[in-house]
Amino acid sequence: MILFAVLGIISLFFLIPLIWVVASALRPASPLYEYANPLTWKSFVPTKPTLENFVHIFVNLNFGRALMNSLFVSVSTILLTVIVASMAGFALAKFEFRGKAALFTIVLITFMVPFESIVIPLYILIKQLRIDNTYWALILPGVANGLAIFLFRQFFSEVPSEIMEAARIDGASWFRIYWRIVLPLSVPAIVTVIVMVFMFQWNSLFWPLVATHSSRFEVVQVAIAAHRSTENTSWANLFSSAIAGSLPPVILFLFLQKYFVRGISGTGLKG
Amino acid sequence: MFRNNKVAWLFVLPALTFLLVFKIWPIGVSVIESLTMTSFTGTKSFVGFENYEYLFKHDPVFWRSFSVTLFYSIIVNPLIVLTSLLMALLLNSSHFFTKFFRTVFFLPAAISFAVVSVIWMIVLDPYNGLANSFLTMFGFKPQPFFASPDQALWGLILLNVWRSSGYWMMYFLAGLQNIPETLYEAAEIDGASTLRKTFKITLPLLTRTISFVLVANTAFNFLSFAPVYIITKGGPMGSTNLLMYESYKSAFVNLDMGRASAITTILLGIILVFSFFELRFTRARFEY
């Protein structure tokens, strides 16, 4: 079908550089441009595929530890953020209250300021709170996520208020309404926030370097970035760790695909 | 809308606490910082708007950076939103290949911006990169890409679109799930074409998602600078010197936190203005 063809062409754009990187990671360490110029089929299919680059980073460079750390931090942040942000998003979407406009502005501002401008005061703060060099230092600041709140607000505002009114008449508490009605109807939003928060934590590089310094906290992006320096860049290690480090977000996305289901259509209220 | 101060604030309190402690407080410190100048021995003195004044009146590098950043934003923001929306619309189906393509489009987003920058630095290498190898294979002239002041910014735009489209596509896919199938069925009975369905049903009902993606994407693009840091370092000739990179240099190289914070405060203002108009625009156009 035409759709398939169009999608196929678009995906070439995304895939070509990636396939080249994967092929390079599966080759024994070789000069960078050997397979870029000139371009042949060998550029994309390694003639002597080997897993040695991957083995090296896991066995000798403790890449597994970095993956575990990032996974732990990401999952912890997700658990906290989904609860906290969805509650706030619910209030912003469905309630009128004093100070609402100010609050909404605050929520927006928090993601319009770059991390670099707050890193020093934030670092001094976590030192004062005595959570520096702990997992808390990596997790807690990540829960302060205005974008997640904004997203929930957008999605919740589409949940029909009639359902909530009906439940109120039946005597349900607001928390029950939030927990039992609104959240289940917003599975796509929750899934999206899960991916959003996961990737935010997964991709952070600078903050983990500042907030923690013991090597037992090393996160995945630090492990990847370590392979580049002026004096010595290891392309093989860089490519293999980049690929290995990109798999968890992809697996997560793949796994969560099935939750992109029509959420509200079955409520029987419309039409 | 329900009126209830107490309940609303209870729901908001946990998030607000986190935001105040870990975001608003440091942001406040940073804004105050923009009103000070620090001597190299560490003594801070309050100088009011002097940092801003210098930027606006005596700093041609700032103005050049400002215009580069504006140009970049005006192109890259709509471009990314459009491509990700288009991709989501194309994949808003349940063919056997849908899941596969969704994942493929998402793949670049799974890689951090820093690594993506390194990859594109290699792909767009002027003499030996993949891109030029392809071009010459088909008989085109090789291009300088990041080595040319006219092309470098477009290289950044390309890199950004490559990496971000799949990511924002995910948000649109989520938003599309909320549109009841029944509406499409009814329209089909009336004989509506795909295009008509898209414009009359899909887009209007996607308004909130569109505004979300617009605002979030705008903020992201004003604030990120990894490709500049890794590949172009603001060059050639300042053609990719984004404001955020200027701020970063001020903070960590020039050790001039005052100027750095002044620039990011200005950026915050710009983003708020853009967001205001974006929210306005989407509400007026699509809500019914």
Add this chain to the structure above:
Amino acid sequence: MRKLLLVMVLLLGVMLSATTIEVLWMGWPQDQVMQLVNAFKEETGIDVDIQLVPFGQLFQTIEVRLAAGDGTPDVYIVDGPNTASYAARGYLLPLDEHFSDEEMSAWFDASIEEGSYHGSFYSVPYGTSSAGIFYNKAIFEEYGVPFLPETIEERLTWEEVAEIAKKLTKDTNGDGLTDIWGLVIEQIDRPYLIFPMVQSLGAKVLSDDGLESQGYITSDEFVEGTTFYWKLFNEWKVSPQGLSDSAISREYFGTGRAAMMLGNEWNLRRMLQYPDLAYGLSPFPYFEGGVAVTPTGSWHVGINSKTKKLEEALAFTKFITGKEAVITWHKLNGIAPARSDVYEALPEVFDNPMWQLFVKEMETTAVPRPRTPGYSQYELMLREAFNSIHYGADPRSTLEEVAARIDRELRKYR
């Protein structure tokens, strides 16, 4: 002497075995650094919590950590020229009283100079560097150009190098694009490699007090040297523009896409990645009628001025910059040690004529980068200027403009 040091370190270790110090280090291959750290832990019993920061984030991370002002990290890696900046801001502990004259004599003079500021010694030399012209023998043979001289007495002039580069810039397949470049500069726009060019003509790159660039980077000699640099890319076109990463430059040379490379001593190790490459090393060129100048300087080690664990921090610093550790580190990593006794201890490595050449340069022609508390901003702005110049901007006007901006930054250090 060595035995005495060992005993001292052991005694200290016994006394302090329960303490942990925090060290911030560059993210060199983990397995290499940890070898040294573990050796220290075993020898002294002092625990080391070492953080390996990737190079791209190193300086920012140091700045943020030091900004908290609580004495951590206890020991941190210092890029030689940044010593002045950290020292001026009170981030480094003065070390004069902790190092005996005998200990100080181990290091090269240029290194000690780089680690000092306003007469005090602040950062301990760890590595140093030198540079020269690496050339691809196969390419020279193919085009019938005689090999470059490899002894310090027969140093080439830049004019001669330019001529050779012109002869070896080739379009091998007739498609109008250069396939072999005459000369590639490893770090294409870094002042590190360009300073010696202008200094060869007699230019000074900064005022003696380190606070003024106007009149120095705008002097005729500086402009003249920079114009030669400009011509490499824009007039003779023997050098490719836009190589944004030193690894890419090395790639060009290693894979035969460049006949010559102006590069650092670490290439003696890096070029091992290209087993098919047959190369030679020629001394860093100078200008006809000018002086021979080579670049130098590299990593140092500093102690936090507010450290609460001075004894342990000193023990670690002395260990890691001591002869044994530096020997191990060179074997693992290949960079030039800053202490002369290491060269004597590894004849199998350093009796090689290429290393001999570098050592001679370090002893006779090396000029360290200028010392100024504003080094990082001075270097970055100058680098941006060189970057614009290599893309074609006019040298004189670009340098004039950047001098004004640099001096505005440096003014705050008066």
